[in-house]
Amino acid sequence: MKQLIQQVQENVIRAKNFYQEFRLYDLASYSMNYLTPKDTFEKEEHLAYGLKARNRLDLYRTKNPKKQKPLIVFVHGGSWQHGNKRDYVFIGETFAREGYDVAVINYQLAPENIFPAFVDDLAQAIHYLNQNKSKLNISTDNIILMGHSAGAFNVMSVVYSAQPQQFKYIDNIKAIVGLAGPYHFDYKNDPLAEHAFDQKISYQQVMPYYFINQNKIKHYLLMAENDQLVENHNSFDLDMALSEKGNHSHVVIIPKTGHITIVATLASFVSHYFKTKRTILHFLDEALED
Template sequence: MIKRQRITTRIKHARQAWKNFRVYEVVSHRLNQSIGTSHFALTANVAYGQHERQNFDLYRAVSPRKDRALMVFVHGGTWARGDKSDYAFVAESFAKEGFDVVVLNYRLAPQHKFPEYVDDLIHAVNYVHSQQQALSISTENLILMGHSAGAFNIMSALYAQAPDYTFNCMSQIKAVIGLAGPYHFNYANDANLQQAFPLEQHYKQVMPYYYVKKNNIQHLLLIAELDLIVASHNSKDMHYALCRAGNESTFERVPYAGHISLVGSLSSRFSDYFATKRLILSYLAKVLN
């Protein structure tokens, strides 16, 4: 009887481990192992709130750009997984180009639903803006970049029906870069996503696609040619909505990339093999010129 209970317990643990397992965690670990540290100075675990997830890592470029452009990166993970430490390779890659980079954590589902994780992004950026001198950075040229759920968070922070909070540095946000973002979908139809959203709210009350307004921000929306996770219509629809509102938006498809490799291709190790980083740097060169 005891032996059977032990076997049952092991099976339960194995199932839970498989449920929590993400191929990307293995990939990001390998990518992070390959990065150098000569291009940045790291300040880790800077708190912007009281919750254990409300913190960020700051990578200050050793050879910063003259415009001191600051990139804030927001990770994906279906709003339920992911950690800033997984994306050190993104920060290293852009610090090498002279960008100061913030990689932030935010509260996760199912304990925290929309708009809490969106509010966290706003609080984090406002904190960075208020503490820029103490952090030895500048928010004069701010770039927001997110992958998957992180891209949604950014768009929702900018375009919401009735936001509880707003950016205190809106005029300094020069560009938004969305990597395979889900901006226009019905979460009620997906059991894996229901935990991240209030089901009593219709998706049209939540999706940023429906609340786009005019501003001076430049938008670059990238999709992966081989993405099997987030449908391409999300970025296409968002691009057209931005253009209809009179905003500047560019839509690009990255060849040979999948949903995960789209962000993985930003690493210094693989950026020469994909168009992702080149497209971003080319776009930012025009925006920040």
């Protein structure tokens, strides 16, 4: 009983720290986006990829495309209960600057919507982008899925899941980049995640760790050195599961970052102080060479 009480208290502290960090991040994102240059991309806002209110995405078209015309699809974090595409202008800009088109999506949030709703939304967004690529003046031949925290779970689960999504675009995906992602954990009684999943279904029936299949996608799992929210075993376990199937996987720890700052350090005006952006760009060059 004493151990159970201690575990509950630790979970409550984690939840309080998470929401405190995200409130600070919300405030910081306004400043980051205000300081973000706007001359490296053309932007289309609030494109409807589905019928639900949050089935919307913002598209950042680079002014200097790479020859492969790669498309990054970015999925925000927020414990599946929080977050908005409007907070990630700096993500669109930082990769548009490097020759990538970038789609930043919203998705349905918990607790009103639980797994697999937010994963199905991602599949639907990718389908929309593919079906409308000529109209949008983009290519979907070289897609990079990128997500932070809960968004990293989503991008991994759109490929590795027990749910029948009829996902047709695995061959179009060149790389998946997960930043501080939870890929193998028990969400029951976890205050940050329990509202996003059916508590009657065990995590072994949900986590992408259990549904790895062989493919040619390159997987890059970035961990924050000082992450106090997502445990390291999530990335290490997934890396092992991918490797056992013969899939490419690379884990890297980004120094001087925490769970939230690992994504914030991608902003152009601070990225040169950290390894996050240049590490990802190196990985993406590797993935696009094949």
